[in-house]
Amino acid sequence: MEILHTFGLETKLFLFQLINFLIIVGILTKFLYKPIKKMLDERKGKIEQSLRDAEEAKIALDSAGEERKKILNQAKKDADDLNASAKVSMQKFKEERINEAKVSAQNIEEEARQKAAVEFENMNKQIGKMSVDISQKIIAKIFSDLFSEEDKQKLLARALDKIEKGGYEKVAN
Amino acid sequence: MQIAPNVLFSVAGFPVTNTVVTTVITDIILILIVLLVRKAVSLKPGTFQNLIETVIDYFYDLTNETAGSKVSFIYPWVVSFFLFIVISNLIAQFPGFESIRFHAAGAGEEGAPLFRAATSDLNTTLALAVSSVVITNFLGIRHIGIKSYISKFISFKMFPIFLFVGILEFANELTKFISFSFRLLGNIFAGESMLAQMYHLFPIGVPLPFIALEFMVAVIQALVFAMLTMAFMHIMTDKPH
Numbered sequence: 001m002e003i004l005h006t007f008g009l010e011t012k013l014f015l016f017q018l019i020n021f022l023i024i025v026g027i028l029t030k031f032l033y034k035p036i037k038k039m040l041d042e043r044k045g046k047i048e049q050s051l052r053d054a055e056e057a058k059i060a061l062d063s064a065g066e067e068r069k070k071i072l073n074q075a076k077k078d079a080d081d082l083n084a085s086a087k088v089s090m091q092k093f094k095e096e097r098i099n100e101a102k103v104s105a106q107n108i109e110e111e112a113r114q115k116a117a118v119e120f121e122n123m124n125k126q127i128g129k130m131s132v133d134i135s136q137k138i139i140a141k142i143f144s145d146l147f148s149e150e151d152k153q154k155l156l157a158r159a160l161d162k163i164e165k166g167g168y169e170k171v172a173n
Numbered sequence: 174m175q176i177a178p179n180v181l182f183s184v185a186g187f188p189v190t191n192t193v194v195t196t197v198i199t200d201i202i203l204i205l206i207v208l209l210v211r212k213a214v215s216l217k218p219g220t221f222q223n224l225i226e227t228v229i230d231y232f233y234d235l236t237n238e239t240a241g242s243k244v245s246f247i248y249p250w251v252v253s254f255f256l257f258i259v260i261s262n263l264i265a266q267f268p269g270f271e272s273i274r275f276h277a278a279g280a281g282e283e284g285a286p287l288f289r290a291a292t293s294d295l296n297t298t299l300a301l302a303v304s305s306v307v308i309t310n311f312l313g314i315r316h317i318g319i320k321s322y323i324s325k326f327i328s329f330k331m332f333p334i335f336l337f338v339g340i341l342e343f344a345n346e347l348t349k350f351i352s353f354s355f356r357l358l359g360n361i362f363a364g365e366s367m368l369a370q371m372y373h374l375f376p377i378g379v380p381l382p383f384i385a386l387e388f389m390v391a392v393i394q395a396l397v398f399a400m401l402t403m404a405f406m407h408i409m410t411d412k413p414h
Contacts (some may be wrong), residue, residue, distance in 0.1 A: 016296075
């Protein structure tokens, strides 16, 4: 007991310290540890959720990137196809227009040729007529002095017949 | 410097010693911490909240690593022991803490120091030791059941070996009161005495390294007490093999 007195051990003080500490533990547990732990868990949860969200966003981003790449490739392919198709169409159109132009040119040429032939025929006929007239006038002039009226008529008829036949053939040849 | 605390005055027969005054200051600091943290607690912590969170989280993780699923009921005790002891130890390290004198009856002309580290009083350290050992055994009974608890001390397996081991275990439990209380008391009281002597011999400069050393001792002793409590609680709440 003497040693306890030396250390100052006293029941009242010991009980005060014991009860004081237990009260402090109660206060700290209820008002400090629990709210802090709850908040730490909440924060941890939020951080984990954020990390999960970030991971999901990364996956979505990667997926979107791949999708974008796919779409771009598809668009490029479509554009190439369209380009090729346009080239083919253009070539076809060009060929069609050329063929149409050729046909049109041939038609025009044919038409012109036919017109020229008709013109030539007409001209030939006119020339023939003119030749006959001139020949009539020349012969009439030449033979008016040499032959009688009756001979003239006979000669004229025979000459005309010859001229008609021979002159036409000559002109035609 | 006497080992027993100085009685400053009495209130209704209760002797108010200088260690009781420091205990009350420690309580006020702890309650202020509670109030400040509760007032400013948020998901984005400030400096102060960060400090408290770090301490609580450190002990929670440490207890979780050691005791696993029993962490929820062990860690509040471990943190409480640490915070109470470390604050009590640290406030006593401020220079001039013991210089404020109080004219108590029977303290002579110089009077008695108004403040003294609460943990340099056997009443405090024994109260902490009793809390630790009693709560440890209480948690043991609650967690593993009274039968398993008793079988830790009284077992007739491989008679008489386990009976002897049980007696040693029981003696070990009793010695915890002494080891817990006197380890803390010895370290803190020795530190205070050494600093007091230093202040007497070399009042300027020389005590500074010793103050730094005592700061370390203050934290280490709080940590030792808390860690030992955690280890004993973990062992006591384990079923005997």
